[in-house]
Amino acid sequence: xxxxxxxxxxSGLIGSALLTGGIKNDFxxxxxxxIKENSKMKLTFKPYTLELKHVFTLSTSSRSTTPVVLxxxxxxxxxxxxxxxxxxxxxxxxxxxxxxxxxxxxxxFKDPFEIENILEYVDSIDDHNxxxxxxxxxxxxxxxxxxxGKPWYKIWGYDKxxxxxxxxxxxxxxxEVVKQKVKEADEFKILKVKLGRETDKExxxxxxxxxxxxxxxxxxxxxxxxxxxxxxxxxxxxxNVKYVEQPMPKEMTDEMAWLTEKSPLPTFGDESVQRIPxxxxxxxVYSGINIKLMKCTGLREAQxxxxxxxxxxxxVMLGCMTETSCAISAASQLAPEVQWAxxxxxxxxxxxxxxxxxxxxxxxxxxxxxxxxxxx
Ligand code: MG
Numbered sequence: 001x002x003x004x005x006x007x008x009x010x011s012g013l014i015g016s017a018l019l020t021g022g023i024k025n026d027f028x029x030x031x032x033x034x035i036k037e038n039s040k041m042k043l044t045f046k047p048y049t050l051e052l053k054h055v056f057t058l059s060t061s062s063r064s065t066t067p068v069v070l071x072x073x074x075x076x077x078x079x080x081x082x083x084x085x086x087x088x089x090x091x092x093x094x095x096x097x098x099x100x101x102x103x104x105x106x107x108x109f110k111d112p113f114e115i116e117n118i119l120e121y122v123d124s125i126d127d128h129n130x131x132x133x134x135x136x137x138x139x140x141x142x143x144x145x146x147x148x149g150k151p152w153y154k155i156w157g158y159d160k161x162x163x164x165x166x167x168x169x170x171x172x173x174x175x176e177v178v179k180q181k182v183k184e185a186d187e188f189k190i191l192k193v194k195l196g197r198e199t200d201k202e203x204x205x206x207x208x209x210x211x212x213x214x215x216x217x218x219x220x221x222x223x224x225x226x227x228x229x230x231x232x233x234x235x236x237x238x239x240n241v242k243y244v245e246q247p248m249p250k251e252m253t254d255e256m257a258w259l260t261e262k263s264p265l266p267t268f269g270d271e272s273v274q275r276i277p278x279x280x281x282x283x284x285v286y287s288g289i290n291i292k293l294m295k296c297t298g299l300r301e302a303q304x305x306x307x308x309x310x311x312x313x314x315x316v317m318l319g320c321m322t323e324t325s326c327a328i329s330a331a332s333q334l335a336p337e338v339q340w341a342x343x344x345x346x347x348x349x350x351x352x353x354x355x356x357x358x359x360x361x362x363x364x365x366x367x368x369x370x371x372x373x374x375x376x
Contacts, residue, residue, distance in 0.1 A: 041106045041143075042074040043136065047094040050085075050322055050349045054181065056171050063088070066322040069097040069132065070353070073139035075112050080143025081354070081374060082330075084135035085294050085321040085345070097132040100125065104136060112143050119300050130274070130297045131321075137298025138330045138372060145371030151333060152299065152373075153366055158336035163364040166341045167192035167216050169348070172199075175206045182210050189362040190214050190242070192342055196222015200232065204239050216340070218245040221271055226255040230262055237264045243340065245290060245317075246270040257285045266315055268340075275301060279308045288315030288339070293331050294323070299372075306337055320345035329356025330372040335364045 050066040071082035086092035103125050109118050122136050145152050153160055168188035170181045185191060191211070193203060196219040207215065217236060223229040229247045236244065243266040248256050250272035260267045266287035273282050273289040275296050282289050289309050291302050309316050317340035318331050325346040335341050341364055346352050356374045358365050367373050 040075060041109065041112055043071065043101065043104055043106055043139070044074075045069050045071040045098070045101045045135065047098065048324075048353070050324065051351050052322060052348055053350050054171060054173070054177075054348070056322065056348070066349075067094050068324065069094060069101065069135055070324070070326070071101065071135040071139045073106075073112070073136070073143045075143055076147070078143060078146050080112075080139040080141070080146060080371060081326050082135040082137065082139030082142065083324055083326040084131035085323040085327055086131050087321050090131070090294075092129060092131050096129060097135070100129040100132040101135070112140055112147065115140060115144060115300060119298070123297055131294040134293045134296075134298035134327070137300055138293065138327060141299045141330065141333075142371035142374065149370050151366065151368065151370055152330075153333045153336055156303065156333070158334075160336060160366040162336040163332070163366060164335065164338060164341045165189045165362045166343045166359055166364050168344045168362075169194065169218075169342065170207065172197060172203065175202075178203065178206050179210050182207055187359070187362055188213075188344075190216060192216045192218060192344075195219045195232075201235070204236065204241075208239060212240065215239065215241045216243050216245065216342070217241055218270070219247045221246050221249045223247050224249065224252075226252075226259050229259050233259075233263050233265050241265060243268055243287075243315075243317075246272065253281075253285055260284075260286055263287075268315070268317055270319065276305055276308065279305050279312070279314070283312045283314060286314070288317060290317045290319045290342075291334070291338075292319045292321065293327055294321050299330055299333065302331070302334060306334055310337070315339050317341060318343060322348050324349070324352045325354040325356040326372070326374065329354070329374055332357035332364050332366060333372060335366070 048068050048070050052064050055062055055064045067086050069084040073080040084097045119137055122133050167190040168185040169192045172194050191213055193215055195217045233244055245268045268288045268290050269282045269286040270290040291305050296302050306316055316338045318338050319342045323345040328343050328346045354374055369375055
């Protein structure tokens with residue numbers, strides 16, 4: 001026990017845990033992580049709570065914190081970092097992630113290069129917990145990239161010059177706060193706006209009163225009528241909106257296919273597209289898909305979804321939850337291959353423990369750091 005405690009203190013897990021808000025010590029000490037002495041790879045994890053700079057409002061909920069779990073995967077003196085981000089409405093929590101990660105036994109694997117075998121096994125542990133699974137996937141990719149001495153975009157052969165600008169999300173708020181948020185987003189070339197309320201047009205007009213930058217909109221399933229949705233999209237096109245994400249409820253497949261056919265703007269499925277089989281279902285229903293590591297269990301599946309969507313001539317955007325720079329930097333490794341990116345989750349929080357891929361003048365700029373691109 002003493003050795004284990006020393007290891008946790010050395011690795012920074014206990015010390016940093018004391019700095020995290022909202023986590024009871026007794027909960028933490030019971031669930032701090034599993035170290036299997038016979039394993040060549042050591043997986044450890046800790047709950048952490050992200051503090052948002054602004055209260056974040058969607059069409060369905062508001063919140064000011066997001067629970068995450070940070071993972072570490074060690075092998076041969078090298079450490080990979082990972083993260084599970086779990087907005088409450090998606091059903092995962094500190095407790096569910098800790099429970100899931102406690103079941104992960106990597107002792108059966110010889111080394112971390114067995115990525116497919118390892119992540120197939122992790123996925124098979126249960127049918128749920130996509131974010132907890134992603135935290136293992138990201139740490140494993142970080143570890144393997146570091147062992148190979150290359151960032152993943154290079155391992156995959158992607159061209160770092162092809163990364164898109166990222167949008168910056170302006171949450172639903174009062175007119176004055178919205179104007180303030182637009183000012184704070186000066187560096188960004190594309191703004192993303194959350195719609196799906198009575199005040200949709202007012203929100204767009206408020207932004208248009210202070211900037212003419214391109215806007216993308218995310219309705220988060222908020223429009224229930226296809227004719228209303230089409231009228232809105234026609235209006236939005238005149239306001240220099242570039243695409244519409246998840247305009248209607250995810251179950252309304254036929255209406256959505258009708259809308260996409262008539263829409264003057266590309267439509268993207270987000271809530272309706274979680275994992276690989278959903279890409280095929282989205283074909284002919286949406287113009288494109290929004291890939292997020294936390295929905296699809298991590299980089300391994302995200303890269304397969306990207307390849308599949310492109311082969312179906314669908315557009316691809318990369319999205320995120322509120323996350324630290326760990327998961328954002330991981331997702332950014334795929335950025336050279338997508339048309340649109342919405343990787344601003346780390347910029348919305350005030351207690352990011354990591355540094356990774358940077359946004360410079362609104363553009364995603366990949367670095368040379370091996371693995372997922374973290375510098376700390
Ligand atoms: Mg969305």
